Every structure is written in structure tokens, then in C-alpha cells.
Amino acid sequence: MKNVLLIGITLCISTSVFAARQSSEPIKVIEPAEGLNTAQVALGKKLWFDPRLSKSNVISCNSCHNLATGGVDNLPSSIGHKWTIGPINSPTVLNAELNFVQFWNGRAKDLQEQAAGPIENPKEMAFSHNLATETIGTIPRYREMFKQAYGKKDFTITEVTHAIAEFEKTLRTPNAPFDLWLKGDDNALTQNQHDGYILFKQKGCTACHSGPLAGGQMYQKMGLVKPFNTNNEDIGRAGVTGNDAEKFMFKVPTLRNIELTYPYFHDGSVWDLKEAVQIMADIQLGQKLTDDEAGKITDFLKSLTGEQPQVVLPHLPPSTKATPQPNVG
Amino acid sequence: MKNVLLIGITLCISTSVFAARQSSEPIKVIEPAEGLNTAQVALGKKLWFDPRLSKSNVISCNSCHNLATGGVDNLPSSIGHKWTIGPINSPTVLNAELNFVQFWNGRAKDLQEQAAGPIENPKEMAFSHNLATETIGTIPRYREMFKQAYGKKDFTITEVTHAIAEFEKTLRTPNAPFDLWLKGDDNALTQNQHDGYILFKQKGCTACHSGPLAGGQMYQKMGLVKPFNTNNEDIGRAGVTGNDAEKFMFKVPTLRNIELTYPYFHDGSVWDLKEAVQIMADIQLGQKLTDDEAGKITDFLKSLTGEQPQVVLPHLPPSTKATPQPNVG
Numbered sequence: 294m295k296n297v298l299l300i301g302i303t304l305c306i307s308t309s310v311f312a313a314r315q316s317s318e319p320i321k322v323i324e325p326a327e328g329l330n331t332a333q334v335a336l337g338k339k340l341w342f343d344p345r346l347s348k349s350n351v352i353s354c355n356s357c358h359n360l361a362t363g364g365v366d367n368l369p370s371s372i373g374h375k376w377t378i379g380p381i382n383s384p385t386v387l388n389a390e391l392n393f394v395q396f397w398n399g400r401a402k403d404l405q406e407q408a409a410g411p412i413e414n415p416k417e418m419a420f421s422h423n424l425a426t427e428t429i430g431t432i433p434r435y436r437e438m439f440k441q442a443y444g445k446k447d448f449t450i451t452e453v454t455h456a457i458a459e460f461e462k463t464l465r466t467p468n469a470p471f472d473l474w475l476k477g478d479d480n481a482l483t484q485n486q487h488d489g490y491i492l493f494k495q496k497g498c499t500a501c502h503s504g505p506l507a508g509g510q511m512y513q514k515m516g517l518v519k520p521f522n523t524n525n526e527d528i529g530r531a532g533v534t535g536n537d538a539e540k541f542m543f544k545v546p547t548l549r550n551i552e553l554t555y556p557y558f559h560d561g562s563v564w565d566l567k568e569a570v571q572i573m574a575d576i577q578l579g580q581k582l583t584d585d586e587a588g589k590i591t592d593f594l595k596s597l598t599g600e601q602p603q604v605v606l607p608h609l610p611p612s613t614k615a616t617p618q619p620n621v622g
Numbered sequence: 623m624k625n626v627l628l629i630g631i632t633l634c635i636s637t638s639v640f641a642a643r644q645s646s647e648p649i650k651v652i653e654p655a656e657g658l659n660t661a662q663v664a665l666g667k668k669l670w671f672d673p674r675l676s677k678s679n680v681i682s683c684n685s686c687h688n689l690a691t692g693g694v695d696n697l698p699s700s701i702g703h704k705w706t707i708g709p710i711n712s713p714t715v716l717n718a719e720l721n722f723v724q725f726w727n728g729r730a731k732d733l734q735e736q737a738a739g740p741i742e743n744p745k746e747m748a749f750s751h752n753l754a755t756e757t758i759g760t761i762p763r764y765r766e767m768f769k770q771a772y773g774k775k776d777f778t779i780t781e782v783t784h785a786i787a788e789f790e791k792t793l794r795t796p797n798a799p800f801d802l803w804l805k806g807d808d809n810a811l812t813q814n815q816h817d818g819y820i821l822f823k824q825k826g827c828t829a830c831h832s833g834p835l836a837g838g839q840m841y842q843k844m845g846l847v848k849p850f851n852t853n854n855e856d857i858g859r860a861g862v863t864g865n866d867a868e869k870f871m872f873k874v875p876t877l878r879n880i881e882l883t884y885p886y887f888h889d890g891s892v893w894d895l896k897e898a899v900q901i902m903a904d905i906q907l908g909q910k911l912t913d914d915e916a917g918k919i920t921d922f923l924k925s926l927t928g929e930q931p932q933v934v935l936p937h938l939p940p941s942t943k944a945t946p947q948p949n950v951g
Contacts, residue, residue: 342690351701361671361938368948372680376705378950553940565943604935609690611882614894619697621707 310477319494319503322472323388323549323599326463332442337460339438339607340453346425347418349374350619354411354457358386360604363553364464369561374419375621381527382561384546385554387602390462392509397543397559399512400533404458409450422450428617429453434610466550466599474596482596489593492586497578506547507597513545515559518579525560552595567591639806648823648832651801652717652878652928655792661771666789668767668936669782675754676747678703679948683740683786687715689933692882693793698890703748704951710856711890713875714883716931719791721838726872726888728841729862733787738779751779757946758782763939795879795928803925811925818922821915826907835876836926842874844888847908854889881924896920 315322340346344353357371357379358364364385366372371379381397389395395407411417412425426449429435436446443452471490473481482490493499502508512530515521521541530542543559556562557569571587574580582590644651669675673682686700686708687693693714695701700708710726718724724736740746741754755778758764765775772781800819802810811819822828831837841859844850850870859871872888885891886898900916903909911919 344688344691344695349701350696359673361935362673363940366673367679367941368950372678372950376950555941564941564947601937606690606933606935608930611692612696612884612893618893621697621701621705 310479311475314475314477318475319499320471320475320507321503321505322475323391323465323467323469323505325467326390326465329459329462330442332438333456333459334463335607336435336438336442337456337458338604339435339609340429340457341460342607343429343609345428345609345612345616345619346412346420346453347374348420348424348619349621351621352418354386354408357383357411357417360386360464360602363387363550363601364389365554367555369556371417373417374415377416379416381525381559382556385550386461387464387466388506388547388549389464390458391504391506392544392547393511394544397527397546398530398533399544404461405454408454408457408461412450422453424617426450426453431613431615431617432610433613464602466601469549469599470596471593472599483592485589485592486596487593489589489591490596493590493593496574496580496582496586496590498573498590501545501577502548506549508545508547508549511545512539512542513577515541515543515576517577519576521558521576523558523560523562525562527559529559548594549597550599550601552598566594570594639808640804643804643806647804648828649800649804649836650832650834651804652720652794652796652798652834654796655719655794658788658791659771661767662785662788663792664936665764665767665771666785666787667933668764668938669758669786670789671936672758672938674757674938674941674945674948675741675749675782676703677749677753677948678950680950681747683715683737686712686740686746689715689793689931692716692879692930693718694883696884698885700746702746703744706745708745710854710888711885714879715790716793716795717835717876717878718793719787720833720835721873721876722840723873726856726875727859727862728873733790734783737783737786737790741779753946755779755782760942760944760946761939762942793931795930798878798928799925800922801928812921814918814921815925816922818918818920819925822919822922825903825909825911825915825919827902827919830874830906831877835878837874837876837878840874841868841871842906844870844872844905846906848905850887850905852887852889852891854891856888858888877923878926879928879930881927895923899923 341354344350346353352373357366359366364387365383370381371383373379384397390404395401395404396410401407401410409422413421430448439448439452440446442456470481470486501511501513504510515529528540530539531537551566555566556564557566563569563572567587570590571582574582670683673679675682681702686695688695693716694712699710700712702708713726719733724730724733725739730736730739738751741749742751759777768777768781769775771785799810799815830840830842833839844858857869859868860866880895884895885893886895892898892901896916899919900911903911
């Protein structure tokens with residue numbers, strides 16, 4: 294009885310701390326995905342891993358957004374068709390649904406629109422939407438799965454990218470130490486992580502890195518206070534809008550799982566997280582962090598590593614005589 | 623009581639049919655792997671999926687032996703470092719432990735020896751054994767796993783390839799319809815599959831394709847009766863031994879999961895299984911199969927597709943400041 298009471302009291306306190314932290318803290322809890330259509334997710338998962346969406350049959354979505362490595366490829370920029378080096382760092386697919394727009398420059402409004410890009414990008418999968426759907430359409434098991442997921446065996450790139458996006462929505466990483474702390478568990482963070490979080494707020498990082506993603510909610514200029522030195526030619530949002538005022542404006546990236554998603558920045562130029570923290574403070578906020586401050590903020594950022602998705606590798610249905618052969622040239 | 627008796631009798635008949643078929647049939651049952659060291663397997667699984675064993679950090683074991691697609695890449699030959707096209711078709715890793723030697727030309731005696739090859743092959747992962755172990759050795763979590771698996775945090779390529787091989791040993795595909803039939807279930811094969819198996823034996827295919835792998839037990843000349851037309855320059859076993867008499871002698875490949883492991887032959891030149899069957903009968907056995915015969919043998923071969931390994935994608939431990947950066951050039 295005493296134990297039950299104690300548990301009850303503890304739960305009450307945790308719950309009210311959670312309510313308080315949830316409303317007052319700028320970074321919010323990541324919740325697991327809910328209510329998705331299982332047939333669409335199952336189909337999307339196969340398509341996610343299927344290299345037959347690329348011209349060469351070598352590159353799948355997972356090649357550049359590897360679910361074994363934080364949803365990225367840990368390269369400055371991805372390697373595409375014929376070993377073409379891409380123009381910008383691949384962002385993580387983990388929790389990506391929660392970004393307010395997709396791509397660094399926001400040129401896609403959501404995951405489905407994003408998924409259509411790489412398939413026909415000559416530097417990535419180098420295919421066309423028609424050839425990709427034609428290829429997948431020659432595989433009877435896929436046609437059955439489209440029928441189950443969308444009520445029809447015939448499909449277009451719309452259903453292909455929709456299914457991929459639905460699978461991507463499952464890729465949440467809940468229960469990071471920071472989330473447990475937000476939910477009221479005072480022991481979830483080390484002292485350094487907690488100190489780092491206080492510094493993170495005091496220094497002004499949360500002006501951009503807020504919400505469940507600790508980012509992903511706005512564009513911001515890379516090099517707000519001081520210019521960012523880079524060889525990367527991407528001009529950010531201005532490349533989409535043609536508006537010079539938006540030059541070097543990029544979507545603020547999520548800091549969720551940042552420990553896993555090196556190298557950092559849109560040019561993938563920085564490999565060390567602490568160094569990235571120091572550069573950000575300098576060029577975005579005009580502040581020099583002490584080594585101790587940068588270390589503590591880095592420790593805090595590592596508390597944003599959540600439970601990684603448990604993904605059983607799918608078995609892809611085999612091609613048929615009608616399936617176009619790969620073209621690696 | 624009557625039911626119990628009936629079940630008892632059925633089991634008895636099945637058991638004796640199994641015993642009879644197991645001893646008399648040239649193709650034997652594939653059994654699941656047993657008795658492996660779980661710490662070594664867990665480590666090997668991470669290494670299997672880890673692209674940091676390649677110079678570019680782009681290519682992992684799974685790139686060319688994809689467990690989503692029958693343990694192969696479904697390409698005539700694999701794409702390696704800097705998009706180099708390999709010299710020969712990638713054989714499947716599924717059940718590969720049961721091959722009497724590894725590689726098409728048998729130049730490795732077992733899986734461990736095989737695993738060392740691609741890491742330092744400039745056309746594949748293009749790394750060196752020293753650089754690969756140095757890279758992995760900078761990652762604390764890996765050092766702990768080596769300690770757990772081999773009793774020491776310091777390791778060489780020997781432990782790396784041993785762990786990979788131990789993981790590969792788990793990749794069996796039991797309970798194919800043909801195995802169920804071998805075990806006494808007369809309904810496991812369709813009539814065409816059963817007829818195809820009788821033809822497969824009558825035509826002489828089992829002279830080479832026997833044992834649990836339906837292959838993998840000997841070398842044989844590709845083009846035994848008639849020459850095999852190919853642009854592939856590999857001379858097979860003679861390339862290892864220097865013995866002209868072994869020119870074009872290759873390890874007989876397994877037919878297990880052959881439905882999934884297209885394109886066929888060491889040059890990966892044939893995409894259609896029925897066509898591959900017809901060519902084999904012609905150039906290896908000097909026989910022209912009717913369309914009906916080739917169709918039935920193909921149907922039988924599809925009964926060799928077993929349960930594919932259920933592999934939860936591992937989460938790879940992140941690199942550190944000390945980890946060498948990838949080199950894609």
C-alpha cells in the first residue's frame with residue numbers, strides 16, 4: 294500500500310514536471326509515429342530499400358539515408374550514379390516528417406514531394422519517374438502490394454512516393470535522454486548535459502533550434518553575424534525563389550541524433566561536433582565559447598540521440614523477364 | 623485417441639519417407655545454423671553492414687551481397703570503388719558456408735579467407751587491411767565488442783574477417799518447399815516441380831548440382847560439351863593454379879535461391895532462369911530440352927527458394943575524432 298502510494302505520488306510529480314517542462318522548454322518531446330496505414334508502410338519500406346528505383350539498380354533511398362547510420366551516409370556529400378559527388382550534405386531521414394519543409398533549401402513541401410527528387414536527379418539515382426514505375430510495375434508482388442495499399446494494381450510515381458513517405462514517417466527516434474528529462478526524469482541527463490542545455494538556451498541557440506526537432510522550423514542565414522567560409526556553391530533558399538535577400542538562407546537542420554549525423558553543415562565540412570558548436574556560436578551568434586562551454590553544449594547535444602528505428606531488412610520481390618535491366622553506364 | 627493414433631502414424635510415415643529421401647536423393651536438406659558464438663555473430667553483423675571497411679565509406683559487404691535480394695546485387699558484376707565494374711558475377715552469401723571452397727575459382731578455402739579479399743581489392747572496397755582495422759579500432763564501441771567476442775580490445779584483420787564469417791554462417795535459408803518434400807511432405811511440391819525434379823535427375827544435372835547446396839561441391843568446366851560464348855576474360859581455376867587443364871573450370875554454383883540470384887553464370891550474362899537451364903543442358907550435357915522440360919525444371923528450381931534470413935538492420939557505432947575520414951577519390 295505504501296509502495297502504491299509512493300508510486301502514485303512519484304507519477305503525479307513526474308506528470309506535473311512533464312506538463313511544466315513541455316510547456317516552458319523550447320525543445321519538445323519526440324513522440325513515436327501513430328495511425329499510419331500498415332499496407333502503405335510495408336510497401337514503402339520495400340521501395341525504400343529497392344535499388345531498382347535507380348538507373349543502375351545500385352542506389353536505393355537507404356544508400357544516402359542509411360538507417361544503420363543515423364539516416365545519413367556520413368559523407369560530406371553523397372555519391373550518386375557513376376560515382377558523381379553530390380552538391381550538398383544529405384540530411385537525415387530520422388524524424389524528417391517534422392521539418393516544416395524538405396531539402397536544405399525547402400524546395401519540397403513534404404516527404405512525398407521530396408522522395409520524387411532523387412529518383413530523377415542525374416547526380417543521384419539518375420532514373421526517370423516513368424522508368425522507375427515501369428520497372429516496379431513488372432514485378433507481380435509489387436502490383437499486389439499496390440493493390441492492397443491503394444486499391445489498384447496500376448500506379449504512378451504519386452503512389453510510389455506516397456508509400457515511401459509513409460514508411461519514412463515511421464522513422465521517429467523517441468526516448469532520447471533529453472526526452473526522458475522533458476518527461477520529468479531528473480536523472481536522465483548528466484550534470485554536464487544539464488549544464489550544457491542551460492548554456493544552449495542562454496547563448497541563444499534555441500532561437501533557431503527549437504521544437505521537437507530542435508530545428509527544422511525555419512530558414513536562417515548561414516553566416517548571420519560573420520560569413521561562413523565554404524567551397525560549396527549552393528546559395529540556399531535564393532536558388533529556389535530567385536530572391537537575393539534569401540542568399541545563403543538554409544533550413545535550420547534538426548539537432549536530433551546529431552551525434553550520428555556527422556559531418557556537419559550543408560557543406561559537410563566539419564567532422565567534430567564540438568568544433569561545429571564553436572563555429573555556430575561564432576558565426577551565427579557572435580560569441581566565443583570557452584572550451585568548457587562548448588564541451589558541455591556538445592554533451593547536451595548527445596542527449597538528443599534517441600532510440601533508433603528497429604528495421605527488419607525487407608526481402609524484395611524478384612524481377613521478371615519483363616523487368617528492364619540495369620544500366621550502370 | 624483415434625486422432626492421436628492417426629497423427630502418430632502420419633509422423634511415422636513422414637519420418638521414414640524423410641529418412642529414405644535424405645539417404646537416396648542427391649540434394650540434401652538445408653538445416654539452420656547452430657552453435658555459433660552470439661558475441662562474434664553480433665559483431666560480425668555490424669561489420670557486415672559497415673561501409674567504413676571501404677576506402678570511400680560507401681561500400682559495405684552488403685552492397686554486393688545484399689540480404690534484401692538473395693545475398694547478391696542482381697548485376698552482371700558488381701560496382702566497386704569509383705564505380706569500377708568488377709570482373710565476375712557476385713555469388714550469393716546465402717548458405718555460402720556450405721561451399722567446399724569460396725569464390726568462383728576457389729581461391730579462398732573458407733568464408734573467413736574470402737572476407738579478406740574485397741576489403742583490399744582496388745576494384746571493390748579499395749582499402750587495406752591495416753587501414754580498415756585502424757578505422758574500426760578508433761571506435762570505442764567496436765573495441766568493447768571485440769573484447770567481448772575475442773577477449774581483447776586490440777584486434778587484427780583476423781578477428782574482423784572471423785566475425786564477418788561467423789555472421790555469414792547464420793545466413794541459411796531452410797524450409798524451402800523442396801526441403802519440406804525431402805522431409806516427407808508430398809504436398810510441398812507442385813506436380814510440375816516434382817516432374818521437373820525427376821527431369822533434373824534424369825538429364826544428369828545432379829552430377830554437379832547435388833548436396834545441400836545443389837552445387838558448391840566441385841569445380842567443373844564451363845562449356846564441358848560445347849564452348850560457352852562469353853566476353854568475360856576470367857579463365858577460372860587455371861588463374862589460381864597456372865594449370866592449363868583447369869582453364870574455364872569454375873566452382874559449380876549453388877542452385878539454392880536461384881530464383882533470386884539472377885543474372886546467371888560467372889559472367890552474369892543470362893537474366894532468364896529458363897534460358898539458363900536450356901544453355902546448361904546444351905553446353906554441359908549436350909542435350910536439347912523441350913520448352914516443356916525446361917519449364918518444369920525451372921519450376922523445380924523455384925522450389926529451392928528457402929526462408930530468407932530475418933535481419934534487423936544494426937545501428938553502427940559512430941566514428942570519433944580519431945577515425946580517418948573517407949576518401950572517395
